[in-house]
Amino acid sequence: MADTVIVDSAGAQMKLYEVKPEGAIKGAVIVIQEAFGITDHIMDVCGRLAAEGYVAVAPHVFHRSGDPVIGYDKMQEVIPHIMGLNRA
Template identity: 45%
Template sequence: MGSMTTLTAADGHTLAAYITEPRGAAKGGLVVIQEIFGVNGHIRSVCDGFAADGYYCVAPALFDRVQPGVDLGYSSDDVAKGRDLRGRMNWADCMKDVTAAVTAATGAGRVGTVGYCYGGGVTWLAAAEIPGLSASVGYYGGPWAELADRAPRCPALLHFGARDAMIPVSLAVDLKAKHPTIACHVYEADHGFNCDQRVHYDAFAATLARRRTLAFFEALL
């Protein structure tokens, strides 16, 4: 189990972050990026899981700029609230906050990012804009089409769901054509397949994607 702390971005903004440390020496640092639901129970459990595998994990509360303490579930009302909050964000401020999280993780060694839906887009942009990242992993990234022309400066791995109506598999083909060095995997699953609190959770896809993610980080961090 981790604990909450406070980070300070370059512009002086303070934001909360959930940090989980491994029991032994860290294999590296991971910045874990939220969905539109904030640093909720699922994201905290993701951090705890990666920490159990040896990584020092930092999950910045990116929505603190528009509403501190966001911790949503997955009801239709929560989805609507999360979308409203995401719409009030801007990329420049988001990158400042992710940079603060990367800085917090650097004491553990090389740093990678992993993000889910909105966070999948954040990790992609961070790989293009934030110097010093060693690896980037994104799951079913909502903003990928918007950010498709941004080129990652570190190795990137993307996970897609074949039944995901929001992020079509054709986008995997497009992104691979634009950025041939990235790795893309497609699973017979729907949007949100990694989250065991969501209706479209798929244990097989989640397990396989996690194994690939861990192998990616093991090689690069």
């Protein structure tokens, strides 16, 4: 079952895309997004992991810069979001 969960991230709201398996849970996996956001591909990876029995979550890493989903052919649009990442 896929869902979006909201968590606190150093004072900001961050979404996690979460997929839980239907049966017994074997463990959990954090799926780190590509430079393009939480794309259909990342959601599919989470779904495939859940089908194997794992809770899969993908944090929306770009939550402070608008949480975009950027086309794979738009690498120039990715750069400001990546440059905006920091430890905090």
